[in-house]
Amino acid sequence: MGDNLWTFVGLVFVAVFLLSQGLVIPVFGESRAARKRMRRRMKTLVAEADNQQRISLLRDHYTSKLNPLERRLELLSVLEPLRNLISQSGLQTPAYRVILLALVLAAITGSIAWSLSKSYWAPMVGAPIGLIVPFLYIRKKRATRIARIEEQLPDVVDVIIRALRAGHPFVEAIRLVSTEMQSPVKDEFRTTFNEINYGGDVRAALMGLLQRVPSILVMSLITAVLVQRESGGNLAEVLEKIAAVIRGRFKFQRKVRTLSAEGRISAWVLTMTPFVLFVMISLVNPNYMPMLLESPRGGDIILVSLILVVVGVFWIKKVLNLKV
Numbered sequence: 001m002g003d004n005l006w007t008f009v010g011l012v013f014v015a016v017f018l019l020s021q022g023l024v025i026p027v028f029g030e031s032r033a034a035r036k037r038m039r040r041r042m043k044t045l046v047a048e049a050d051n052q053q054r055i056s057l058l059r060d061h062y063t064s065k066l067n068p069l070e071r072r073l074e075l076l077s078v079l080e081p082l083r084n085l086i087s088q089s090g091l092q093t094p095a096y097r098v099i100l101l102a103l104v105l106a107a108i109t110g111s112i113a114w115s116l117s118k119s120y121w122a123p124m125v126g127a128p129i130g131l132i133v134p135f136l137y138i139r140k141k142r143a144t145r146i147a148r149i150e151e152q153l154p155d156v157v158d159v160i161i162r163a164l165r166a167g168h169p170f171v172e173a174i175r176l177v178s179t180e181m182q183s184p185v186k187d188e189f190r191t192t193f194n195e196i197n198y199g200g201d202v203r204a205a206l207m208g209l210l211q212r213v214p215s216i217l218v219m220s221l222i223t224a225v226l227v228q229r230e231s232g233g234n235l236a237e238v239l240e241k242i243a244a245v246i247r248g249r250f251k252f253q254r255k256v257r258t259l260s261a262e263g264r265i266s267a268w269v270l271t272m273t274p275f276v277l278f279v280m281i282s283l284v285n286p287n288y289m290p291m292l293l294e295s296p297r298g299g300d301i302i303l304v305s306l307i308l309v310v311v312g313v314f315w316i317k318k319v320l321n322l323k324v
């Protein structure tokens with residue numbers, strides 16, 4: 001019974017972890033369709049600026065600390081998507097170390113699952129969980145950081161507007177943002193200012209900012225700046241309208257999140273009910289649950305139940321992921 005009990009405890013942890021990851025919908029996050037449209041637009045913008053030589057201060061910063069072998073591993077083209085993901089999350093961990101950590105965790109969780117259950121299916125369930133944990137963590141950090149930058153963006157626009165109306169050039173306005181604002185937006189604009197200050201082109205530096213912060217709001221700000229630089233006009237007035245639109249968008253998304261709060265609470269209740277009932281029945285009638293835990297098919301039944309719980313979690317997430 002002891003091994004099956006530990007297996008059940010591990011499955012409870014997995015269910016809670018997947019629930020917390022599956023139902024975390026960023027307040028200011030983008031939908032999947034919006035991200036696809038943004039990636040297509042980013043490819044177009046970057047392709048137009050391919051002849052610009054952009055200085056990657058961020059990559060030079062952390063690769064300079066690696067030895068030659070680590071640097072060669074880090075600069076493999078196959079790791080480019082993961083490097084971008086890590087960069088967008090604000091972490092400084094090399095991509096190859098994330099891969100190694102994922103493999104180690106997969107081996108550990110697979111071994112633990114086998115030692116607890118002694119079933120053929122246990123490593124197939126435990127190993128993938130350990131494998132995806134580092135990537136889920138990085139994606140969570142990325143979503144949180146981008147959401148935080150989007151929250152700060154209206155204040156960033158206000159600082160730029162005040163600087164422009166005071167007679168400062170746009171580059172100086174970026175420097176003011178990099179000194180007056182708080183992290184993480186402060187760090188991103190500091191990198192952008194340094195790229196321009198070290199001889200880079202303004203357009204290329206702004207494209208670098210968009211690659212590090214893939215957000216529709218950041219893209220709208222950069223697009224307005226680039227269009228104004230090419231066609232002229234009053235940039236302060238344009239940015240003032242963009243700030244109003246961003247604040248209105250935040251207000252609407254907060255309202256949507258408030259209306260969907262009941263659904264998220266229902267998801268937690270529905271998902272945790274089987275585990276709470278298991279504990280309550282075990283306390284009220286200790287001789288009832290051992291029949292499930294000691295049965296040869298008990299582990300298979302628990303595994304199927306967990307799979308159904310996970311499917312339910314992602315189904316509820318799909319229902320709650322309102323398109324706005």
